[in-house]
Every structure is written in structure tokens, then in C-alpha cells.
Amino acid sequence: xxxxxxxxxxxxxxxxxxxxxxxxxxxxxxxxxxxxxxxxxxxxxxxxxxxxxxxxxxxxxxxxxxxxxxxxxxxxxxxxxxxxxxxxxxxxxxxxxxxxxxxxxxxxxxxxxxxxxxxxxxxxxxxxxxxxxxxxxxxxxxxxxxxxxxxxxxxxxxxxxxxxxxxxxxxxxxxxxxxxxxxxxxxxxxxxxxxxxxxxxxxxxxxxxxxxxxxxxxxxxxxxxxxxxxxxxxxxxxxxxxxxxxxxxxxxxxxxxx
Amino acid sequence: xxxxxxxxxxxxxxxxxxxxxxxxxxxxxxxxxxxxxxxxxxxxxxxxxxxxxxxxxxxxxxxxxxxxxxxxxxxxxxxxxxxxxxxxxxxxxxxxxxxxxxxxxxxxxxxxxxxxxxxxxxxxxxxxxxxxxxxxxxxxxxxxxxxxxxxxxxxxxxxxxxxxxxxxxxxxxxxxxxxxxxxxxxxxxxxxxxxxxxxxxxxxxxxxxxxxxxxxxxxxxxxxxxxxxxxxxxxxxxxxxxxxxxxxxxxxxxxxxxxxxxxxxxxxxxxxxxxxxxxxxxxxxxxxxxxxxxxxxxxxxxxxxxxxxxxxxxxxxxxxxxxxxxxxxxxxxxxxxxxxxxxxxxxxxxxxxxxxxxxxxxxxxxxxxxxxxxxxxxxxxxxxxxxxxxxxxxxxxxxxxxxxxxxxxxxxxxxxxxxxxxxxxxxxxxxxxxxxxxxxxxxxxxxxxxxxxxxxxxxxxxxxxxxxxxxxxxxxxxxxxxxxxxxxxxxxxxxx
Numbered sequence: 001x002x003x004x005x006x007x008x009x010x011x012x013x014x015x016x017x018x019x020x021x022x023x024x025x026x027x028x029x030x031x032x033x034x035x036x037x038x039x040x041x042x043x044x045x046x047x048x049x050x051x052x053x054x055x056x057x058x059x060x061x062x063x064x065x066x067x068x069x070x071x072x073x074x075x076x077x078x079x080x081x082x083x084x085x086x087x088x089x090x091x092x093x094x095x096x097x098x099x100x101x102x103x104x105x106x107x108x109x110x111x112x113x114x115x116x117x118x119x120x121x122x123x124x125x126x127x128x129x130x131x132x133x134x135x136x137x138x139x140x141x142x143x144x145x146x147x148x149x150x151x152x153x154x155x156x157x158x159x160x161x162x163x164x165x166x167x168x169x170x171x172x173x174x175x176x177x178x179x180x181x182x183x184x185x186x187x188x189x190x191x192x193x194x195x196x197x198x199x200x201x202x203x204x205x206x207x208x209x210x211x212x213x214x215x216x217x218x219x220x221x222x223x224x225x226x227x228x229x230x231x232x233x234x235x236x237x238x239x240x241x242x243x244x245x246x247x248x249x250x251x252x253x254x255x256x257x258x
Numbered sequence: 259x260x261x262x263x264x265x266x267x268x269x270x271x272x273x274x275x276x277x278x279x280x281x282x283x284x285x286x287x288x289x290x291x292x293x294x295x296x297x298x299x300x301x302x303x304x305x306x307x308x309x310x311x312x313x314x315x316x317x318x319x320x321x322x323x324x325x326x327x328x329x330x331x332x333x334x335x336x337x338x339x340x341x342x343x344x345x346x347x348x349x350x351x352x353x354x355x356x357x358x359x360x361x362x363x364x365x366x367x368x369x370x371x372x373x374x375x376x377x378x379x380x381x382x383x384x385x386x387x388x389x390x391x392x393x394x395x396x397x398x399x400x401x402x403x404x405x406x407x408x409x410x411x412x413x414x415x416x417x418x419x420x421x422x423x424x425x426x427x428x429x430x431x432x433x434x435x436x437x438x439x440x441x442x443x444x445x446x447x448x449x450x451x452x453x454x455x456x457x458x459x460x461x462x463x464x465x466x467x468x469x470x471x472x473x474x475x476x477x478x479x480x481x482x483x484x485x486x487x488x489x490x491x492x493x494x495x496x497x498x499x500x501x502x503x504x505x506x507x508x509x510x511x512x513x514x515x516x517x518x519x520x521x522x523x524x525x526x527x528x529x530x531x532x533x534x535x536x537x538x539x540x541x542x543x544x545x546x547x548x549x550x551x552x553x554x555x556x557x558x559x560x561x562x563x564x565x566x567x568x569x570x571x572x573x574x575x576x577x578x579x580x581x582x583x584x585x586x587x588x589x590x591x592x593x594x595x596x597x598x599x600x601x602x603x604x605x606x607x608x609x610x611x612x613x614x615x616x617x618x619x620x621x622x623x624x625x626x627x628x629x630x631x632x633x634x635x636x637x638x639x640x641x642x643x644x645x646x647x648x649x650x651x652x653x654x655x656x657x658x659x660x661x662x663x664x665x666x667x668x669x670x671x672x673x674x675x676x677x678x679x680x681x682x683x684x685x686x687x688x689x690x691x692x693x694x695x696x697x698x699x700x701x702x703x704x705x706x707x708x709x710x711x712x713x714x715x716x717x718x719x720x721x722x723x724x725x726x727x728x729x730x731x732x733x734x735x736x737x738x739x740x741x742x743x744x745x746x747x748x749x750x751x752x753x754x
């Protein structure tokens with residue numbers, strides 16, 4: 001009876017881990033990402049391009065409070081490059097010995113500078129909507145990388161009528177996106193072709209920039225993924241050998257039992 | 259006293275059944291604290307039924323998971339900050355900056371799931387092979403206590419990252435207690451430590467989440483103690499009769515359980531390293547915001563079947579329904595009188611039960627009518643007064659579904675332990691298992707459409723299984739011949 005119920009167990013796990021999509025959103029198409037699978041690793045060139053897209057486009061509204069400039073070593077930048085990137089920003093420090101706050105160039109140990117002083121300021125500048133922090137955005141959205149990519153490439157003109165035949169009117173300052181839950185969101189289409197110029201000569205199409213920035217955001221949410229998978233392969237191989245030895249020992253011990 | 263006499267008395271005061279050890283240090287310790295004697299007795303020569311299969315390995319796996327949870331949890335606690343403004347970021351600091359913090363957290367997160375997997379299989383093993391029956395009733399009840407403590411601990415642990423799922427999960431579950439009449443609101447305020455889910459709630463959850471695993475460890479000790487008094491049950495469900503039926507725990511079951519444990523841990527570690535988020539909701543990676551309700555609040559997978567039972571109750575119990583139920587009881591009384599006319603004892607028992615139910619119904623109906631203030635009192639308004647709201651029924655049913663297991667040794671009075679020799683019980687147990695998975699599925703769905711009905715049917719079966727089918731089968735089921743001994747069971751299996 002236990003053997004018979006195994007497919008049920010599997011089915012149950014699939015069901016638990018994937019709640020149904022709500023009626024108003026469209027499931028994003030599956031994409032292939034180089035960092036998927038048990039041996040997948042991040043494409044560093046893509047991460048660097050993605051960071052450039054974040055820095056030059058997304059960072060105008062979205063912070064990444066959980067990251068520090070020193071973390072950019074994970075993208076393949078060396079210490080001097082990281083110092084140079086950090087130095088582009090000015091951060092508030094203090095109080096100094098006179099009790100005054102002062103501005104200085106950011107250092108690798110500083111957190112990514114947020115575009116707004118606080119959430120209220122962010123809302124005030126964005127028509128009341130709060131641009132979410134992107135540090136964990138890939139892990140914090142259903143569909144993960146596929147969803148982020150679909151959202152960035154999913155801006156279209158709205159259909160004229162909804163399913164019930166009512167005319168669709170997108171309010172002023174709002175935008176229509178196939179993959180956003182409810183379809184109407186405050187974020188304007190952030191990318192147009194050649195929004196940035198990649199140093200490595202990769203054509204900056206919307207699709208290319210979306211792919212790159214999605215991979216950068218995936219890295220930002222799970223910076224230790226490569227270390228995790230490398231260790232995992234060693235651990236699981238060790239466990240399999242260990243299991244084999246234990247099975248042999250068990251068989252030897254039980255050989256004389258009838 | 260002469261020195262000779264003292265020597266003699268000292269020798270006599272020593273426990274008679276201690277072992278002799280060649281190593282003088284071991285011998286010296288054992289004479290004063292017979293820990294080595296205990297180890298040999300309980301884990302060396304301890305007689306295990308020789309037919310115990312791999313389902314008997316899951317208790318050891320569960321204990322191993324408890325140890326893994328305690329060790330990883332204590333180390334995580336060293337870097338965690340139980341404050342609403344800092345908890346989420348302190349967990350992210352563990353993930354990013356603490357050495358191997360990501361590994362510790364993923365072990366702890368997935369460890370909870372694998373602890374529950376081991377325990378669910380362990381419980382199912384007990385149900386299938388009748389491990390709750392005499393003489394193991396107390397062993398079983400202590401096990402139910404462990405299960406309840408585990409659920410409380412897991413629930414509080416889920417709150418600690420203070421994510422959207424944490425905060426809203428705590429809000430939904432603690433708010434259930436508000437459904438209790440009269441004391442409800444006060445109870446919830448007391449649980450929260452304030453008038454909303456806030457810092458005092460997180461602080462107490464952290465304190466209790468740290469404490470309860472050690473309480474579980476203590477109750478596990480009692481569980482193992484009780485096990486070593488009665489000995490293990492086995493797939494044949496007949497107690498060992500001679501030495502031929504058993505094998506010493508070491509090396510036979512240390513090697514067997516050891517192999518099973520390594521396989522289990524391999525699956526666990528593969529999940530930790532390659533799919534650490536497979537069992538986690540995406541809303542667990544957003545910081546808690548009391549102003550933004552997630553569209554779909556679901557508990558962790560191991561709570562879903564019980565959450566589905568909670569959600570299966572959708573109709574308020576009103577005065578109309580109470581009157582109908584009272585009418586039914588009035589009609590049932592003469593029927594019971596006629597049915598048990600030959601057995602005075604049973605007849606009185608049945609009539610007494612009906613009378614008690616009737617009085618209970620009248621009492622709560624009156625209580626509800628008296629405590630409800632109607633704006634425009636009329637007969638129709640009184641008939642609509644809610645006696646037990648649907649949500650309270652759900653809360654009661656959810657707790658009852660687990661507490662019911664305490665009574666199982668007495669609900670099932672079949673003399674046959676193992677389902678191998680109980681053809682109908684075996685099928686009913688399969689239906690129970692399917693119902694449990696159906697509940698697990700419907701628990702994760704939005705409360706609309708067919709999942710609600712599927713959940714209600716499964717809930718009905720869950721309770722009917724334990725309250726009707728099991729007691730009935732215990733008396734009426736035609737069981738297959740039970741082998742005279744474990745050796746005979748093994749021999750007949752070999753001949754097939």
C-alpha cells in the first residue's frame with residue numbers, strides 16, 4: 001500500500017509548492033537560465049551587464065538595501081574596480097567629533113545607496129506607489145526569474161475590452177503589463193532599445209537587457225548559490241558512498257539471519 | 259562493624275545486574291553510575307523483533323532531525339535579532355555575511371520539513387501496524403504530545419524571519435483563538451502581548467521557539483523510556499515469545515537503522531543544497547508589512563491538512579439548527595430504546611448519552627440567546643442567533659483531529675494489531691491516507707469552488723474513520739489468521 005501511494009506523495013508535494021495563479025495574471029513562459037540546475041553557475045559577463053542596467057536604469061527608483069559595494073566581487077570585479085564604483089556615490093556619515101553629519105564618497109563596505117531618503121519620499125516621487133527594494137525580488141515573486149523577465153518584456157497596449165466585454169481604460173500614470181497581477185501597474189516601461197551601452201559590445205535590446213538584469217537580480221538574492229551547489233555535489237557524493245558502505249555492512253551483519 | 263562486614267554490605271548495595279568491564283576506568287565509572295551497563299542493556303543486547311522492517315527506522319530519523327534542528331537553531335540564534343525592525347534583515351545577514359550562515363539556515367528551514375516527513379511516516383507506521391495498542395497506549399499518547407509540541411514549535415519558528423508569511427501567518431492563526439466565546443478577545447491579547455501582532459509577540463515567540471525543542475527532547479526521552487519497557491511492535495503484530503523471535507539491537511538494528519538514516523539524510527541534504535526553496539512560499543522573502551495583506555496566506559505544507567479541516571466548516575450553527583438537532587434527538591430516544599431492548603446496560607448508556615446531548619444543546623442555545631443583544635427582537639431574529647460560528651467549529655475540529663489520536667487505543671478494540679491481517683481496516687487506512695493528502699491539497703487552495711467540497715468530504719472521512727469505522731471494525735471485522743509467533747510469520751513469508 002505504501003508503494004502504491006508514492007505517486008500521491010509526489011503529487012501532493014507538487015501541489016503544495018505551486019499554488020494556483022490568480023485569475024487576473026498570466027503565468028510567465030519558462031526560460032532557460034545558465035544558473036539553473038545542480039551544476040548551473042552565474043554568467044559573470046551577464047551579471048556585469050545586468051549590474052550596469054540596474055545602476056543606469058532601475059536604480060533611479062529602486063534600492064537594493066541588502067547589498068554592499070564589496071559584494072560586487074561576486075560579479076568578477078577586482079578591489080580597485082569596486083572602490084571606483086563605490087566612489088561614484090556620496091553617502092552621509094557621522095556624526096564627527098564636532099557632532100556634525102558630513103558627506104563623503106562611498107566605500108566598498110557601504111550599502112548600495114538608495115535613490116530616496118525614505119519610503120515616504122519614494123512614494124511622493126512615484127505618484128503614491130512604492131518601488132520595491134530589489135535585493136530579494138527574484139526570490140520574493142512567484143515565478144522567480146521567469147516572472148521578472150516576463151514583466152520587463154511584457155508591456156503591451158491593452159486589449160480594448162475585457163472578458164466580460166467592458167472597455168478597458170488604463171488610468172493616467174499607469175501602464176498595462178501582460179504578466180503583472182491585475183495588469184495595471186505604476187512602473188512605466190523601464191527599458192527601451194539602447195537604454196544603456198554595453199562595454200563588451202553586446203547589442204542592448206530590451207530582451208538582452210532584461211535577461212541580464214534578471215540574472216543580476218537572481219545573483220543579488222542568492223549570492224552564495226555557486227558555493228552551495230559545489231559543496232552540495234561533494235556532500236551528496238560522500239553520502240551516496242557512505243550509504244553504499246552502510247548497506248554492505250548491514251548485509252554482512254544480517255547474512256546469517258533467517 | 260568489622261571491616262569484613264562493611265565490605266560485604268558495600269558489595270550487596272551494588273545493583274546486581276551491572277556488567278563487568280575489562281577497562282578499569284569504565285568499570286570504576288560504571289560502579290558509581292551504571293551508564294555503560296545502561297547502554298549495553300538498552301542499545302546493545304536490547305531485544306528487537308527480528309522482522310521489524312525499514313518503517314521502524316523513522317523514529318531514529320526523527321530523533322536525528324530533532325538534534326540537527328537544535329544544533330543548527332542554537333547557532334542561528336547567535337546571529338538572529340528578535341526585533342520587528344531588525345529580524346528580517348538579521349536573517350538576511352545570516353544568509354549573506356555569516357560564515358556558512360546560508361547553509362545553517364537552509365538546514366534549519368528544510369530540517370523542519372524533513373522532521374515532519376519522518377514523524378508523519380512514523381505515525382502512519384503506528385496506525386498500520388497497530389503500534390498504539392496494548393501495552394503501548396502510553397507510548398502512543400506521549401508520541402501525540404510530541405507531535406503537538408512540534409507543531410507549536412514549528413509555527414513559532416516560522417514567525418521568526420518576520421516576513422509577510424510570518425506576520426500574516428501569526429495573525430491568522432492567533433486570531434482563531436478570538437473565536438472562543440467570552441474569553442476569546444482577552445485570550446488573543448494575552449497571546450500577542452498587546453493589541454496587535456507586534457514586537458512583544460515576536461519576542462515571546464523567539465523565547466518559546468528556543469525553549470520548546472528542549473521540552474520536546476525531554477518528552478522524547480519519556481517516549482523512548484516507555485518504548486524500552488514494552489519493546490518495539492513489529493509487522494506481524496504479535497509480541498515476541500522466545501529468543502528465536504528477537505535479535506539484539508546491536509549490531510543488527512544499528513546497521514539497519516544506520517543505513518536507512520544515511521539514505522534519509524542524503525535526500526535531506528540534496529534538498530538543502532539543490533532545492534532549498536522548493537517547500538517555501540515566495541512571500542517568505544518580503545519583510546512583514548501590517549498594511550499589505552498577501553493575496554493568499556498559507557501555512558507550511560506540514561500544517562495544510564489541519565488547516566484544510568479548519569476551513570471545511572462554513573456554516574454557522576444557529577438556533578434553528580439547534581432546534582432541529584433537538585427534534586432529532588427526541589426521535590432517536592424511542593429508536594434507541596427499541597434497538598437495545600434486550601440489553602439494559604447498553605440501553606441506559608444510549609439513553610443517557612442522548613439526554614446529555616439534549617441538555618447540552620438546550621444549555622448552549624439558551625446561553626447564546628441570553629448573551630446576544632438583538633436590535634429588533636422577533637422570532638425570526640432569535641432563530642438566526644448564532645450559537646457556534648463556523649470558524650469556532652473549525653478551530654475545535656482542528657484541535658480535535660489531533661487530540662482524537664489520544665483516544666485511539668480505546669477506539670480500536672480489535673485484538674489484531676497488524677493491518678496485514680485486517681483486510682478491511684487496511685483499505686480504510688488507505689482511504690484515510692488519501693483523505694489526508696486531499697486535505698493537504700485543498701488546504702493550499704483558495705476557499706472557493708470544488709476544493710472546498712473535496713476538503714469537506716475528506717474531513718468527514720477523517721473523523722468518520724476514527725469515530726465510526728475503527729470502533730465498528732474492531733468489533734465486526736473478519737480478520738485473517740494471525741501467526742502464532744514472529745518466527746512463524748517469517749517462515750510463512752519465506753515460503754510464499
